[in-house]
Amino acid sequence: MPETGSREHDSPLDLLAELFRRHPAWCDAARYLEEGASSDLLFTSQPDAVWHLERRGGETLLRSGAARDPDLIFRFTPKSVENLSHASGDIGDIAVRLFHLVVDVDPGEGVELRVAAPFSRLVRRGYLSLLAAGGLRVLAFGASHGVRTVHDLRGLVDRIHRAGAAAWVAGVSAASGAVSPADRRGLRLRMRRAAREIAAQHDQLREIVGEINDALACGDTASAADSVAHYCDALGAHFALEEDIVFPALHGIDPRNGKVIETMLHEHVMLFTELRRLADTVDEVGTADWRAAFYELRRSLSLHEAREETAVYSEARQPDEARQPD
Numbered sequence: 001m002p003e004t005g006s007r008e009h010d011s012p013l014d015l016l017a018e019l020f021r022r023h024p025a026w027c028d029a030a031r032y033l034e035e036g037a038s039s040d041l042l043f044t045s046q047p048d049a050v051w052h053l054e055r056r057g058g059e060t061l062l063r064s065g066a067a068r069d070p071d072l073i074f075r076f077t078p079k080s081v082e083n084l085s086h087a088s089g090d091i092g093d094i095a096v097r098l099f100h101l102v103v104d105v106d107p108g109e110g111v112e113l114r115v116a117a118p119f120s121r122l123v124r125r126g127y128l129s130l131l132a133a134g135g136l137r138v139l140a141f142g143a144s145h146g147v148r149t150v151h152d153l154r155g156l157v158d159r160i161h162r163a164g165a166a167a168w169v170a171g172v173s174a175a176s177g178a179v180s181p182a183d184r185r186g187l188r189l190r191m192r193r194a195a196r197e198i199a200a201q202h203d204q205l206r207e208i209v210g211e212i213n214d215a216l217a218c219g220d221t222a223s224a225a226d227s228v229a230h231y232c233d234a235l236g237a238h239f240a241l242e243e244d245i246v247f248p249a250l251h252g253i254d255p256r257n258g259k260v261i262e263t264m265l266h267e268h269v270m271l272f273t274e275l276r277r278l279a280d281t282v283d284e285v286g287t288a289d290w291r292a293a294f295y296e297l298r299r300s301l302s303l304h305e306a307r308e309e310t311a312v313y314s315e316a317r318q319p320d321e322a323r324q325p326d
């Protein structure tokens, strides 16, 4: 791999942009991320400006301004960008350098990171696949910092996510108990609409499963594989709707819903990871093992949907004055 070398005449922004344009390992890393994945970039040397990186049309675009819905937010010091520019190896080398700058280095010289998206959205957008592509070096770095499993990683991301909400989003209180009765009425109206939409989407998802089962019953593995890909997209969009709109409303109405939301988010990660695995092993779509795994996934998903509909419907049906926050 070529060294990009020191580029002291460039601003940190120019240097970073150059890495994404020309450095083979950086370009390779970006390809693991799905369309629409985006990160905001802040620089200590230019505190009044913000840029964002976005995957669009198979390319990584650097644009001025904040992303509409970023997954991650980075704040770089000039020294940290200089350090990253010396990465000469593969994805693992870049990832370990970046994590080292985030975790081990003083913020005055390192990188500050905030996680803006829920863990499940990071999984859908390919960040977990990107970490896996980093290989043993990334695993070893994670293990040396107490992150040995996906569960550990999720816990870490959730902690950073919560810290970010409190520390970086000025003027936004994390205390959902501060929601006024009028706001709660508005949220409950939104829940009533969402309850209908969620139930309709669950029906649509079941129809796609029916198509998969029909194709398998006829031995038409090509059609089954197409339907599995469709199912993967549809489930990802459905989870995004729940995580972006329904769950925040559910929590805003009553913070005591946090526990059930936590369970549902955890299930989203597990279910989508398993569906992704099945979609990636589509060559085996007709085998008994694949079918058994798909059946088990559907069983887990049905339980998840039933729990979700119960939580959303029961909250939507509550009279506005019936429940008060603790």
Ligand SMILES: [Fe+2]
Residues within 6 Å of the ligand: 239, 242, 264, 268, 304, 308
């Ligand atoms: Fe869900």
Ligand SMILES: [Fe+2]
Residues within 6 Å of the ligand: 198, 202, 238, 242, 305, 308
């Ligand atoms: Fe759902």
